[in-house]
Amino acid sequence: MKSILSSLLLIVGSLSPLSTFAQKGKSDPVEVFDRFWQTMDRHYAFFELKQIDWEAVRQTYRPKIDARTTDEELFELLSEILAPFRDAHLKLKAPAPLQRTFSGGQPSLFESEFSTDSLKRVYFELVENSLAILGFDSLRQAGPILSARNAIYDHAPFEYSRSERVGYVKVSWFFYDFQNLGLFSRGRDRRNFLAAFGAILDELSTVDALIIDLRNNIGGVSGYPERLAANFSDRKQIGEYTCRRKKGGHEAFTRRKPTWMQPRRKEAFLRPVILLVNDQTVSACEEFVMMMRGLPQVTILGTPTQGALSDIYEKELPNGWTLGLSNMRFYSRDLICYENVGIPVDLRVENRLLDLETGVDPVLSAAMKAIAEQ
DSSP, X not given: OOTHHHHHHHHHOOOOGGGSOOOOOOOOHHHHHHHHHHHHHHHOSOXXXXXXXXXXXXXXXXXXXXXXXXXXXHHHHHHHHHGGGOOTTOEEEEOTTTOEEEEOOOXXXXXXXXXXXXXXXXXXXXXXXXXXXXXXXXXEEESOOOOTTSTTTSSOSEEEEEOSSEEEEEEOOBOSOGGGOOTTTHHHHHHHHHHHHHHXXXXXXXXXXXXXXXXXXXXXXXXXXXXXXXXXXXXXXXXXXXXXXXXXXXXXXXXXXXXXXXXXXXXXXXXXXXXXXXXXXXXXXXXXXXXXXXXXXXXXXXXXOOOOOOOEEEEEOTTSOEEEEEOEEEEETTOOOOTTTOOOOSEEOOOOTTHHHHTOOHHHHHHHHHHHTO
């Protein structure tokens, strides 16, 4: 499961017993550090890519920790160690009474421009108003709202509309009903997710082109992206390759395993498709973008994605804190790893705060122009 779901637990509740924090007694801070360091050493997938000398980290930070180190000081030190990785799948979570979370990630143009929840809400209003200006019907929703408490999560899995010639689908994340998503209900959730998207494609079957808006898609669950991408292919083909850390050192990995895209529809959607992405397009959604990239009818527009594709490996530390890390490498069908750099776009167009003054979403406008020129 992708790590974004772990972050959501702080907002909309618990997913499964594996996601809850066990309350532990006081643990030796040195023991906690050693377990933290060993877990990263044995499982993290990108030391070389991130140019991190992990042994040097141990030599630098371990002497700073002793039995007198407080929880607050230890959390600060471990967060300081993790921050330079700039990895959106690196997370450290401490339960009450400390109740703190560290989340990594690359610097974000979108976050720097739309830094507050209220600005993000105005951004989404801008997108909706721009659709109306461009001749689209009112947005309709498919699936449950995730959480009205947060602008990014105040959406359904799918929001869609159409103009006379063009369909528009916002895909918010790669799961359907978070409240009922657990280890044993994942298959049902995936079927609901795919059925909802299939019904939307049926409803948009007469359009000449399709815009799929993946900006700020928070990711979700592996196993969904290849099935969604298969709606746009009329033949079985490899969507990606994956491998996992194993014993033998930082560059020791299992053999790369292919993930297949198996056609899902009697008639695949082979007309022009424009994918809208930004630097907050992350995780499972990046898998989808990577699988769609290279399909002959697909154009990617916006800014490069976050560059955090790995699944998440979680380990509980002796004091009850949870460490989440990237333990896998994901490769495109032509064996390119986009971790750290993000998936590139065919046409770069940015959303800026100034867009709120002009009242126009330049990314949507560029997508419509690209369709008109095809």
